Amino acid sequence: MFITVKYGDGKSEIFNPNCLNIILLTNIRDRCQCDIEDLVELSDETGNVMHLLNNPTDYGKQYLAEREAFVLLKAERDGDGEDEHYTYQPLLEGLDKNKEFLARLNPKPVLPKQSHESNRNKEIKSRNEELSESPSPTSKDLRRRGVQANAPTGGAAKSKPQQTNALKRGSSKVQLGRR
Numbered sequence: 001m002f003i004t005v006k007y008g009d010g011k012s013e014i015f016n017p018n019c020l021n022i023i024l025l026t027n028i029r030d031r032c033q034c035d036i037e038d039l040v041e042l043s044d045e046t047g048n049v050m051h052l053l054n055n056p057t058d059y060g061k062q063y064l065a066e067r068e069a070f071v072l073l074k075a076e077r078d079g080d081g082e083d084e085h086y087t088y089q090p091l092l093e094g095l096d097k098n099k100e101f102l103a104r105l106n107p108k109p110v111l112p113k114q115s116h117e118s119n120r121n122k123e124i125k126s127r128n129e130e131l132s133e134s135p136s137p138t139s140k141d142l143r144r145r146g147v148q149a150n151a152p153t154g155g156a157a158k159s160k161p162q163q164t165n166a167l168k169r170g171s172s173k174v175q176l177g178r179r
Contacts, residue, residue: 001016001017001018001061001066001091002014002015002066002067003015003017003019003060003064003065003066003067003068003069003070004067004068004070005028005032005042005069005070005071005072006045006069006070006071006072006092007032007071007072007091007092008032008033008091008092008093009093010092010093011032012069013031013032015026015027015028015031015063017059017060017061017066018059018060018061019059019060019062019082020056020057020058020059020060021052021053021055021057021059021060021063022054022057024052024060025040025041025052025053025056028040028042028072032072032091034072034074034091038074039053039074039075039076039077039086040072040073040074040091041053041072041073041074041075041086041088042064042069042071042072042073043070043071043073043088043104043105044068044070045069045070045071046101046104047071047100047101047102047103047104047105048104049088049105050063050064050070051063053075054088055088062105069158071090071091071092071095072090072091072092073088073089073090073091074088074090074091075087075088076088076089077100080148088106089104089105090102090105098161107145119127121173
């Protein structure tokens, strides 16, 4: 199993990806004449980054297809912290001017658009503020609209069970039960 790494002015080297990513990247860096401080990464020939740096204890064969050619990249850390992000620069001459390749290597961050839900919530909040500022309707206003002042609004109102005729007349349970 082997892969080909392209770099420099049309140069290429063959590597065995059946090892840990950190070992593979160190070997690639050394054999492709990069500085010892450089962080290197690989991409396919269209600019899709393989993300071997993010997975140093995985095996390269999990990410790299056998007998495929890859482009050597120089990686630079963008920030410190848990969520590391890298900016990539191709080390194969001619690709540094290819805008499509560079756009795939370093996509622009997409700003989250304001969702329809949050716009709807703002609209409801502003309506509630308007209603709280206006005076509450009087019972006369409600009667004009056909709503009883103390009646529950919306939903089916539960009615209390009516008393039986015997209880209305004042009879007790004892009187009804035995005569």
